[in-house]
Amino acid sequence: MTLAFSIAVIIxxxxxVLLVLLHKGKGGGLSDLFGGGMSSSLGGSSVVEKNLDRLTIIVGSLWFICIVVLGLLLKK
Known part of the structure; x- marks a missing residue:
């Protein structure tokens, strides 16, 4: 059981990491070093960006749940 949750945490x-790297930089900071400041913004969030945000929140929630369950299983 702990092996399944360990694999889920790794995935x-x-x-x-992949989803965070796919997000568009908001300007300034390290994102400009990699060309993030050179892209033109078209005025708002597109459907792709909104879906990427939702997917990132879902995967982050799954990651948090897996960490908590794995911690509870290893505590026993």
Missing amino acids: CSLLM
């Missing part, structure tokens, strides 16, 4: 962690 969710990798997905979180």
Whole structure:
């Protein structure tokens, strides 16, 4: 049982890294170093960005739940 949750945490962690890297930089900071400041903004969030936000929240929630359940299983 703990093996399944450990694998789920690893998969969710990798997905979180990928999803965060896919987000558009909001200007300033390290995102400008990688060309994030050079892209033109078209005035608002597109449907793709909103769906990416939702997917990131869902994967983050799954990651948190897996961490809590794994912690409870390892405590016993």
